[in-house]
Amino acid sequence: MIDVSTDFWHVADKMKTNYATWVSFPSGKHPWMVVGQDLGLKIGEGIAHWTWKSRDFPPSTLVGTLDPVDQTAPTFKVQIAGVNIIENPNVYYAYILNGNQKIPCQAIANGGNIDFSCVSDTGGTLVVTENVFSGWKARIDGKPTQLIPYEHWLAVKAPMGNHIYQFRYRPWDVYLGIALTLLGGVLAVGLWVWPPRSEVEPQVR
Numbered sequence: 001m002i003d004v005s006t007d008f009w010h011v012a013d014k015m016k017t018n019y020a021t022w023v024s025f026p027s028g029k030h031p032w033m034v035v036g037q038d039l040g041l042k043i044g045e046g047i048a049h050w051t052w053k054s055r056d057f058p059p060s061t062l063v064g065t066l067d068p069v070d071q072t073a074p075t076f077k078v079q080i081a082g083v084n085i086i087e088n089p090n091v092y093y094a095y096i097l098n099g100n101q102k103i104p105c106q107a108i109a110n111g112g113n114i115d116f117s118c119v120s121d122t123g124g125t126l127v128v129t130e131n132v133f134s135g136w137k138a139r140i141d142g143k144p145t146q147l148i149p150y151e152h153w154l155a156v157k158a159p160m161g162n163h164i165y166q167f168r169y170r171p172w173d174v175y176l177g178i179a180l181t182l183l184g185g186v187l188a189v190g191l192w193v194w195p196p197r198s199e200v201e202p203q204v205r
Contacts, residue, residue: 007081008035014078014085015041015062019116020093020109022129024060026083032064042093042109055152058129059091094165096158098124105165112169114154119162125150126158126165135171140164 012035015023022044025032036043045057062077062085069076069084077085096103096118105118107128114128130136131152138145138156141164148155154167 007083008032009039011064011080011083011085012036012039012041014080015064017062019106020114021062022058022060022093023062023064025064026066055131058093058131058153059088061088061091061093062086063088092129094118094126094128096120096124096126098122107165114167115165117162117164118158120158120160123158123160126156128154128167130154130167133169133171135169137168137170139166139168142166 008031011025012032015021015036016039020042022042023036024043024045025036033043044060064083064085066083069086071079071084073086075086075089077087079085090102092102092104093109094105094107094114094116096105098120101124103118103120103124105116105126107114107116109130114130118126125148127150132147132154136147136154138147138154140156140159145156148157156165158165
């Protein structure tokens with residue numbers, strides 16, 4: 001039996017990491033979403049009555065389940081408040097793909113800002129499990145680079161060696177919103193500096 005007042009927080013806290021990681025909670029409990037968002041977790045397959053057409057939820061590295069699991073398996077992490085937390089092997093938020101080999105990268109993601117460095121001896125395809133939309137831009141070592149098709153995730157060509165990767169989500173409506181905000185500020189200042197006239201000046205004939 002889960003106590004909403006405490007156990008949701010304890011379970012969600014066990015899923016916190018120092019880097020971006022998709023997580024998923026036992027289904028059917030809406031408080032998971034609220035608690036997870038308050039803790040800054042990236043919740044993958046959440047509680048929703050809709051889905052994106054031709055899109056998948058990103059795979060979760062950490063999964064909380066109420067189902068029984070083999071607690072001797074290397075994927076088992078901890079049980080708390082009746083919830084078993086397991087770690088899916090070979091599932092990463094960001095990684096360099098070379099053939100069947102995945103080199104994990106520990107990214108820091110904050111809204112539309114993703115930053116990290118990653119090392120590869122051979123190079124390959126850098127994949128970030130965020131759904132790609134128009135408005136995403138990528139840089140390698142501060143230089144713009146083109147996104148490449150890879151399923152429906154963000155992806156760029158990863159050169160060999162240690163490099164810094166940056167992804168930014170800046171759709172056109174963001175700039176429109178900034179422009180309208182600035183315009184509103186200018187109008188507000190104008191109305192404050194130039195108050196309306198209290199009387200109408202008589203016309204001279």
